[in-house]
Amino acid sequence: MPITAAHIWGEKIIPRRLLLNNMHKTVDVDLEKNILSANRKLAEQNRALLDEHGIRSFDFLGGIGSGKTLIIERLIDRLKAKGKKCAAISGDVSGDDDYRRFVSHDIPGVNISTGKECHLDAHLVDHALEKLPLSELDYLFIENVGNLVCPVDFPLGSHKRIVVISVTEGDDMVRKHPAIFAFSDIIVINKIGLADAMEVNIETLEGDARKANPKADIIAMDARNGTGVDDLLSALEL
Amino acid sequence: MSEIVTSVIDEAKSRNASRIERVTVELGEFTMLGHYQLRFAFEVLSKNTLLEGAILDLQTVDGEIECSCGFRGKTSPSNDRPHALASAFECPRCGDLAKVTGGRDCVIRNIAMVVPDV
Numbered sequence: 196m197p198i199t200a201a202h203i204w205g206e207k208i209i210p211r212r213l214l215l216n217n218m219h220k221t222v223d224v225d226l227e228k229n230i231l232s233a234n235r236k237l238a239e240q241n242r243a244l245l246d247e248h249g250i251r252s253f254d255f256l257g258g259i260g261s262g263k264t265l266i267i268e269r270l271i272d273r274l275k276a277k278g279k280k281c282a283a284i285s286g287d288v289s290g291d292d293d294y295r296r297f298v299s300h301d302i303p304g305v306n307i308s309t310g311k312e313c314h315l316d317a318h319l320v321d322h323a324l325e326k327l328p329l330s331e332l333d334y335l336f337i338e339n340v341g342n343l344v345c346p347v348d349f350p351l352g353s354h355k356r357i358v359v360i361s362v363t364e365g366d367d368m369v370r371k372h373p374a375i376f377a378f379s380d381i382i383v384i385n386k387i388g389l390a391d392a393m394e395v396n397i398e399t400l401e402g403d404a405r406k407a408n409p410k411a412d413i414i415a416m417d418a419r420n421g422t423g424v425d426d427l428l429s430a431l432e433l
Numbered sequence: 434m435s436e437i438v439t440s441v442i443d444e445a446k447s448r449n450a451s452r453i454e455r456v457t458v459e460l461g462e463f464t465m466l467g468h469y470q471l472r473f474a475f476e477v478l479s480k481n482t483l484l485e486g487a488i489l490d491l492q493t494v495d496g497e498i499e500c501s502c503g504f505r506g507k508t509s510p511s512n513d514r515p516h517a518l519a520s521a522f523e524c525p526r527c528g529d530l531a532k533v534t535g536g537r538d539c540v541i542r543n544i545a546m547v548v549p550d551v
Contacts, residue, residue: 220550228440228541347465409530
């Protein structure tokens with residue numbers, strides 16, 4: 196016969212909850228675990244590792260199809276022509292399309308397929324750095340997952356953060372996602388050659404971008420034909 | 434959110450907790466994390482774990498800015514203006530873009546858990 200509360204406490208029925216409370220207690224545990232600062236600390240470690248090897252790094256944010264990959268390819272070509280050694284990390288939810296484009300320029304690359312995550316984080320970049328010949332590099336480009344929201348909270352350790360928008364996304368883009376512009380160093384407005392066809396006013400985008408971040412460099416580009424590549428290179432101090 | 438859930442469960446397991454009653458999380462106003470999504474994720478991720486049924490106590494932490502003009506203080510986005518979030522980064526004294534010094538964190542502050550009384 197199983198021993199019940201009635202056996203222990205006589206005929207008086209003790210609620211199970213009270214019985215449990217005699218053997219268990221509720222405690223408050225102060226954890227103080229800072230989820231986002233853990234990423235920031237890792238980002239600082241990434242930065243220190245890059246600095247140690249004399250590598251300057253740039254991470255590119257922006258919506259899918261804004262032209263991040265082509266812009267980075269243009270920069271790689273120009274830097275290679277100057278005899279500089281580049282590498283690229285490409286982040287996407289799936290596939291290796293961007294990775295294949297980068298390594299076709301004969302540079303080392305790492306592909307990060309996040310699977311489900313909508314952004315890269317410092318931890319993923321840390322592991323990608325392990326796969327690169329850091330001592331041979333001058334510059335590292337990191338292309339984040341196409342997304343204008345989540346990457347804001349996750350610095351990666353790069354020296355400058357560039358956000359890319361294109362006129363094909365409409366001239367209300369900056370107003371819809373102001374935070375990413377406020378937390379970036381350079382704002383690129385790409386595909387300006389298509390502005391007329393899209394009936395998009397570039398001045399509106401520039402004005403909004405300046406309002407969101409008065410300190411950022413704002414660069415109008417058309418990566419397809421190379422317009423603005425020089426401006427971006429000088430904003431990156433390259 | 435999965436990091437929050439994993440951290441809380443790890444902590445509870447290390448203390449032999451049988452149940453978690455409440456998790457207090459502080460969420461900075463300048464993060465891109467939303468209360469609604471966090472609650473939903475918390476509920477889904479806590480199924481069949483020590484966390485199931487626990488209350489998620491989400492507390493908003495005001496954003497803080499520091500301006501070169503000397504202003505230092507709390508600030509909030511004003512929703513009646515375009516650039517709602519960006520407007521919070523402007524110094525209310527001089528209008529310049531200020532440096533964000535607080536409100537970008539997500540902190541697990543406290544866990545109330547049931548542990549053996551030994």
